[in-house]
Amino acid sequence: MKLFRFLNFFLFICFCLGIILGNFITSPFSFLIFSLIVLSFIYIFYRYHKFFLSDICILIFFFSLGALWHSSHPKLAIDKFIKKENRITLKVISLPKEGTSRNTLTAQVRKINSYPINLKVKVSDYTQSMEYLSYYQLEGKLVKRKYRGYSYYSLSIKKDANPQEVFLGAWARFAKKSSNYILNVFRQNCSSQGYRFLSGVFLGRKELLGQEREVFSNAGVSHLLAISGLHIGLTSLILFFLLRFLNVRFRASLIISLVFLYFYTFLTGVSFSTLRAVTMYSVFAFGFLLRRKINVLNSLALAGFIALLLDSSSLFAIGFQLSFISVFAIIVSFKIFDVKPVKITGLHYLKQIFFCSLFVTLFLTPLVSYYFGKIYILSIFYNVILIPFFTFILGVNFLLLILSPFRILAQSLGEVLSLLIFGFINLVQFLGSMKFSFISYGFSFNGIVIYYLTLGTIFAYFSLKNNKILTKT
């Protein structure tokens, strides 16, 4: 039995479609009644051994559950709290940007009055007292704002608001201390540019990156700044091999690396790409520990289910769409075109990066163009150069963290790292400034539909062709 085979990818797609429907029709009661009716049909068909019809009903059941889950989302009740003074409990999730009269930061609202609500807000802190990763309780007024068609929530904390710090649990205190320690290591040993870059790419503190974000965006390699599968894979591998080097048993190394990974995810803030990567890694690790075969597509679906159950509105977030579609593109394309990861050394490694980059670009181009109005042409080749360079920087970064208690070693490593980062950013800038690095063009919604239908047909054709060859042989 393949592990998690029951969480079929099609069910995930149905759940997503249901969420889209639930976004337009916010009537939870009608979806609830519909779900109960479908559930009774599943039972009837199952009882009379009509398994095909029962499975179809399971698909419809998950579709209606998606609609029900989204239409009962607590976010829909947030508007009731808007423009009113409420008692808010929040967690600061970005490093406060200091201004003359106020600090600006991003926070995660955990509770409004006594209701648990998960909401990201932009905060203007006039008390200038709030600290990164701390929890506060305060009286405040949430306001919904719009910028370039996107809506977001903001919270202004007056000078006399006196936010009260909430006592942290042992786990959160440890995370805060660790995060501050790592930031201090970067600050003390690296250049200013190095500190900002490493805080962004290792701890997910992208708010420190200013001009660099634009440089990476122009070259079409912004994904390097997001903590994703690359970071998660590298982090776990480095720790895993370190433990193996210290003669720790294989299974124990795997479990320890998994626990560390959960901690690292918590430290960096659980973004969509991190959540996806960690879930998939966990499925692989558990599959290995339980000696079960893994269906990669279903592990991706499981990650998607978890993300959507935590917050169904994330389906409409650009980060979620880009992260999941890119991994879907890699899995499906590698399977259809039979690209096998033979070795992870030398030319094979570069070949794999090239194919990954090619398929991801193929799948993401219309979406990126729709959201950002740009089509990146050369980024496929840029990735082949930049990803190995970036991996090397991350490796040296780990070494710096491990050797940080030894001052002299850490300082010299910091110097090397700063130089590498300087070279890396300049290389990205050079590549981004090249002619035809990107074309300014925005896909229309209909254009996207036509593009994906065509792509789907081509892939279906190749898939059928491969199946025929396999049956003949």
Added chain:
Amino acid sequence: MFSLTHQERKVLIFIGILILVGSILRILNLDTIKEDLSFDKNKPTISEGPDFNNPINVNQASSKDLESIPGIGEVIARRVVDYRNQFGSFEDLEDLKKVKGIGGKKIEAIKKLITF
């Protein structure tokens, strides 16, 4: 269809039912929020949002009341009150236009929310 075993099919349905129960709890929670907000009159409310049934009288409203009208911030509300104190009550919408920061577009947006 998915080549599922009986056990897997049961697990799937079990997960589905869990989500269903979770949704019911969320719906109940949503209702509690709505009820609490509609009955909690003691909560200090700064702004209630647009209310077409109870238009605000610009000749009697305080600065805070005026701020509850969409498009009227702290500064314009203060200007309205200052103008009223200086020149007396507003007669009509044209009169209100004399306040700095209130133009034709703003009048058009708020005319259903105010009275004289």
